[in-house]
Amino acid sequence: MQYKKYGKTGKDISVIGFGGMRFSKQGDGYDYDKCAEIVIKARQLGVNYFDTAPNYCEDNSELIMGHAFKSMEKGFYVSTKSSQKDGSKLRAQLELSLKRMNLEKVNFFHIWCILSMDDYRSRMVKGGAYETALRAKEEGLIEHIVFSTHCNGDEIETIVNEADFEGMTVGYNILNFPFRQKGLQAAYKKGLGVATMNPLGGGLIPQKADYFDFIRSSGDRTVVDAALRFNASHDEITTVLAGMSSVEEVVQNCKIGDNLKKLEEKKLKEIEGMLFNSMDKLCTGCRYCEHCPKKIPVSKYMLSYNNKILKNEQEVLNNLNGHWGIPPSGVKECIECGICEGKCTQHLPIISRLKEIGVWEDTL
Incomplete structure (x- = not known):
């Protein structure tokens, strides 16, 4: 060593x-x-x-x-x-x-x-x-x-x-x-x-x-x-x-x-x-964001969103359903309180990403 x-x-x-x-x-x-x-x-x-x-x-x-x-x-x-x-x-x-x-x-x-x-x-x-x-x-x-x-x-x-x-x-x-x-x-x-x-x-x-x-x-x-x-x-x-x-x-x-x-x-x-600029916007899965008053598993949604940056929207939905076993519709419980964004170590725009996931579920 x-x-x-x-x-x-x-x-x-x-x-x-x-x-x-x-x-x-x-x-x-x-x-x-x-x-x-x-x-x-x-x-x-x-x-x-x-x-x-x-x-x-x-x-x-x-x-x-x-x-x-x-x-x-x-x-x-x-x-x-x-x-x-x-x-x-x-x-x-x-x-x-x-x-x-x-x-x-x-x-x-x-x-x-x-x-x-x-x-x-x-x-x-x-x-x-x-x-x-x-x-x-x-x-x-x-x-x-x-x-x-x-x-x-x-x-x-x-x-x-x-x-x-x-x-x-x-x-x-x-x-x-x-x-x-x-x-x-x-x-x-x-x-x-x-x-x-x-x-x-x-x-x-x-x-x-x-x-x-x-x-x-x-x-x-x-x-x-x-x-x-x-x-x-x-x-x-x-x-x-x-x-x-x-x-x-x-x-x-x-x-x-x-x-x-x-x-x-x-x-x-x-x-x-x-490297490209958006790669600094990837969720690292530290889980500090998991303080949602609506019990939304925020880190799982954000880790899945990484697939949008690296692949496409459909892969986000596939990851949520296949890897985590959680419904994309869960994002619609968000009340935009901002607690998760305040805790996020990467300073990610979590609320807007949750909204995107909700739209994809309805359109893809």
Whole structure:
């Protein structure tokens, strides 16, 4: 496994990190022993950065990680998060995370999921999230305060330059890199470590492997290999978080970290030339939009809408019926309250897309 320095922290971090959001259920629940085997295998193959969060995997991810950590020798680093703005609530969540994972401290603690500049500033107020995290760091409960964001490049640049964070986690992949590239460069220039999430576009890249085959270079066995290598080859990126739900996936992804060769500039320009503006408008399936008061499964509709961008309207309806088993007519329950758009990490025009789907059902 190859390693990079995480900003100015002095820590050597594996270029492939373990994303703890993709553990699979067995029946009605999670088999902690089997899930822990996946984590332990990653450590054996050189992964030393393990990223988790409250609520991942129906609030089981931290517990699974803690179960695995009991069988792992020291030498790895743990990342977790809190989206709480209220200081006392963030402190309570931090203490619960430490208890769940049986840790004395969190190595990388994220001010989690900053969606806008207003959201960012609300975390920085007196008695708020950042100040509380800073006190916890002084007590030794946190080693490094970092942040997670879905803002655009200009916004990220402002956050990096205004605040005293030591690193960040950001959604970055072959589909959206022009959208956040400026922020990535700003973080690197200031000496922040950078972890990237969603390197496979929420699964869309492997699902549309034929379409995205142009990103492969010689030596890339699959589009997945190419997408991971695209991120890992950036000087600005310390570690690429790959969600792994099986030992086989761990082995495949770790091979990228073992044999990393940077993309040539010519290949990068070729990829850039084939991208088009709408590709930054694809849903990555993060599911933050699922707060609909009418119980509309918004993320499923938006993931299906990706087929409109990549294929056609009929494929959207086919995906809804065949893959998700939900009726296109469900979009007509939308009351346009805007909650989903406020939560959307990609800032997608969800309401108008739902309306489009409703029209297609009537006309196709």
